Amino acid sequence: MIIREIRKELKKHVEKKYRDGAERYVKEGIILYGVRAFTVRKMAARYFVRIKAKKKEEIFELCEELLKSDYSEEKTIAFSWAFRTKKQYAPRDFFIFEKWLKKYVTNWGQCDDFCRHAFGELIDQFPRFLPEVKKWTESKNRWFRRAAAVIMIYPVRKRKYLNTIFEIADRLLLDDDYLVQKGYGWMLKDASICYPQEVFNYVMKNKSKMPRTALRYAIERYSSAMKKKAMSKARV
Secondary structure, eight states: OHHHHHHHHHHHTOOHHHHHHHHHHHOSSOBOOOOOHHHHHHHHHHHHHHHTTSOHHHHHHHHHHHHTSSBHHHHHHHHHHHHHTGGGOOTTHHHHHHHHHHHHOOSHHHHHHHHTTHHHHHHHHOGGGHHHHHHGGGOSSHHHHHHHHHTTHHHHTTTOOHHHHHHHHHHHTTOOOHHHHHHHHHHHHHHHHHOHHHHHHHHHHHTTTSOHHHHHHHTTTSOHHHHHHHHTTOOO
């Protein structure tokens, strides 16, 4: 019933012009109703009030029903609901989330939404799974490789796991997928908020090998002088 209501309401908020622009921005792996993100997130919060008393397992079943949809807006709601159950997370949920990443994530926006919130929170609670995250860097699935980096943004903002971040960056350093490069560059950029010198030292050490796309993301928060230093003789 609630999922039918959500789908009915989403259809009421469709903006074709917005949909066309969003599809061009994401470029691939996306099907949209055409509902603005802030509207979708408001809906997620409002409908969650009606299900928050349910057991986590029941909420996850509803999440998966939404994730089976081709529409990104429904997946956004599912990931939002999963994050809102964070106080009930248990270690076994890692395998549920990993399955969702494999089966239902089809573009970089979904990857980032899931990993920067629900999945990032779970890893922060249960760091025993960091070795599994590191293994994702060897996956043939580009979203797993991007996820290995993006998932670390959540805990690094709490000043955690810097060594793990550098290890993941090492593993992805020469990845030839530009979306993976952007992912680990973004991870380094956010790590530089809490660890500016350590990240800059890492960049300087690896700039001759690091693809320019990743490098530009990694140094975004530094001064013009430091950016210039990092970009000198950088790999093209």
